[in-house]
Amino acid sequence: MDLSALHAEEPCNSKMGPPHQIQRQNTLSIEEVREKSEQAAMEQWSQIIAFCKANNNRFVDDSFCPCDQSLFYDPKRKPDRHDVVTQWLRPEKISSMDRSEGSIRWTVSRNPAPSDITQGILGNCWFLSALAVLAERPELVEKVLLTKKVNREGIYQVRLCKDGQWQTVLVDDLLPCNSHGLLVYSQARRRQLWVPLIEKALAKLHGCYEALISGRCIEGLATLTGAPCETIQLQGKTSERLDADLIWARMLSSRESKYLMGASCGGGNMQTDDDVYNEIGLKARHAYSVLDIRSVRALSLTLFPRLVRLRNPWGRFSWKRAWSDGSSQWMEISQKERDSLMPHGAEEGVFWISLDDMMMYFDSVDICKYQSDRLECRIASFLPAHSKNIKVFQMEIFDATEVEIGLFQEGIRGNEKTNRSPVDLCLLVLRSAQGSNQTVGSLVGNSKRQVRSFVGCSMMLEPGTYTILPTAFNHWSPDAVRSLNCVVTIHSSKGLTANRISAPGYILADSIIQLALAKGTKHEGREGMTTFYLTQGWAGLMVVIENRNPDDSIHVQCDCTESFNVVSTRGTLKTVDSVPPLHRQVLMVLSQLEPSGCYSISHRLIHRLWATGSGLDDWGPGANHVPAITSEVFGLHTARPI
The missing domain is CATH 2.60.120.380 (Jelly Rolls)
Structure with missing residues (x-):
């Protein structure tokens, strides 16, 4: 038996053919899809268990071997402070940081909780934050980890959603440890395996542990649940004032719907000072779990503080300002309110923070719309x-x-x-x-x-x-x-x-024309001509011209040559086109190139009415379009009848 068949994509409800085939699918319940995948996974697991028992072997995953190739992109270029893995150990040989746990038997999970999670040296708090959010509902952790019990053969299956497709990942229980027999990467307290096994499955999906460094909580939530996810931005552009009431309403609605949520601190395009963040008990470019959202009544009856409860996946290092443990703000509300909010979690990295402070130091809140009846x-x-x-x-x-x-x-x-x-x-x-x-x-x-x-x-x-x-x-x-x-x-x-x-x-x-008509900014350039722009918040620029003249063409020069970090579907940043009577045309689509960098858009239109036949005349002798509309871009840039 080939034991290197390590993960398999799951079809939704019909056989998934290659992209060129036409497919027809009906929606199935999320639970039905999961049950089918679990059944197939159990058959695979049982076959491998039987093989190992028959040969008196313990499973070693050859395609994700216990070696440096599974740790790093390039073992010759290890990241700083990561050269600490000296051995791969099975659970019974792993030591515990907490000596009081020495007598506890290893298990896959025992009522998993967010406080179980301890981050190792890997910079993957984006994933651990999502895992902590998931652990607020232990039944969801059970859906990810298909193998529920420890087995001597060391064979475990984890169900993750990578790039929108469910995959069942097969892993062994050999885990990276240092010379003292301690786990180097993430772990769970109380001798549970669910955290390091899920982390290992994710590392295998992406090729190595190093691949898990850096990310956003929303990616972790989508990977763990397969559910629709969205982001609420807490930072606007320089000239943009965000509506705190609207943000609060969306967050409160999400909490009432029991959606999963995580928050990004000091990330995105925020200019952050690590020393300032450390002083107030926050970690810049770090992901936190959103545990609760409350609006409370102050004793004065004139204030209604809006509070958010967060968890640092490190399990330590908490907010030190207003509404932190022991802050004076707690005396502004009744004892009953204080008792219901339980403002004493700093030792576990749990704290309350006001919405105003959150909007000052955090850049976004990620929402996972998991609903089991979908x-x-x-x-x-x-x-x-x-x-x-x-x-x-x-x-x-x-x-x-x-x-x-x-x-x-x-x-x-x-x-x-x-x-x-x-x-x-x-x-x-x-x-x-x-x-x-x-x-x-x-x-x-x-x-x-x-x-x-x-x-x-x-x-x-x-x-x-x-x-x-x-x-x-x-x-x-x-x-x-x-x-x-x-x-x-x-x-x-x-x-x-x-x-x-x-x-x-x-x-x-x-x-694209329908999108421009519905969402674009309109500009009436001349009688019978309208320009539609999609730019602010559209990762670039889309320009559509509408020529309502019954007899005359419109010549248009579109000059975007002063734009930066964008690429044009026309292959150039300056175009000239003749738009026929009673037609619309997508002149140009500019797209942001490098996602981590800024981009700027500059566009200028010059146009004229042209009544003497086709062609651009002196703007482009012998042509209707400069550059020519080739077969590769015809489907986007050809003029379409109104």
Whole structure:
């Protein structure tokens, strides 16, 4: 028996074919999908257990061997302070930091709790924070760790959702330790294995432990639950004032819905001073679990403090200012309120903080919309590097239903040497066309356009047929040899079906035009001409021209040459186009290139009405478009009838 079959992708509810095949799927309940995967996993586990017992062997995972290759991208270039793993030990040989635990037997889990989690030397608090949030509901931890009991053979299965697809990961119980026999990476108190086993499964999925360094809590929540996730920004742009009441309402609503939440401290584009953060008991560029949200009544009856309870996954180092343990603010509320809030958790890294202070020092709150009664399906597809071979999804709704749609791109975590950056993602949901010149109807929903690992949107849909279009542009290139893999996920409150189908290339133009009409900023350039811009918050720029003149063309020069850290679908930052009468055209799509850096957009339009035949005349002799609209970009930039 080949024991190196270490993880397997799980189909949703029909056999997952390669991306070029048309697929039809019905949504299934989340629990039904999980039960099917557990059944298949148990069959695999039983076969390997039987093999090991028959040969009197203990399982060693050859594809994620107990060696430096499983620890680092390159064992010759180890990160600072990480050269401490000297041996890989099975649980019975691992020592405990707490000597009082020496008499406790090892177990997979015993009523897992957030306070069990202890971070090791790996900078993966983003994941441990998500794991701590999950442990607030121990039954969810049980759904991740499929193997419930310790076994001598050392064979365990963990169910994780990577890049939108569920995978069952097989691992052994050989864990990285130092020369004293202590675990080097994450661990759980009370001699539990659930934390290091889940961490090892994640490291295996991404190639090595080093690949787990740095991330956001939202990625951890999506990986552990497979549920739709979204982010509430706590920091606006310099000129943008955020609505604290709206933020509070969203957080409170999420808490009331029992969603899982995590918070990012001093990250994103915030300018932080580590010394300042340390002085007040916070850790910059660190992830925290959100445990509770409360609005309390002060004794004065004039104040209603809005408080958030957080946990540092380190299990220590807590907030020291207003509403921290022992602060004077606790005397402003009644003894009954104090008792209900239990303001004494600093020794375990648990503390209360006001919303105002949170918005000063934290950059975002991540929300995981896990609901066990939801239906789901997951369909593999790809994001082409041009407007050819566009794939869309046709969704049939039979009863009014709430729908959450996600788009996941192929991850780059675990590939240090990749030359590829994440692409810009955007999901569009449109009504299907009904006997018109267009390939799609009006826009009914969309995600943000972001250079992120995944995006999503939610909406309430009436019965009917809808088109889902995943888009990405910053990887477009006429020389591209392959498309990027992606996965579209659908969660709904009622049953629906989804097909992935081929579509005419210009469905891309029609869809972006509908997006611009619905969400773009309008500018009336001249009589019979409207320009639509999508820029602020759109990871770049989209420009659409509408020519309502019945007889005359409009010549348009679009100059974006002073833009920075963006790439154009036209291959240049300056274009000239002749837009025919009664047509619309997507002139240019600019996309942010490097997600970690800033980008700037500068655009200037010059236009004229042209009544003497086709062509650009002196703006582009003998041409209608400069640069020419090639077959690779035709589906996006061809003029479309109004």
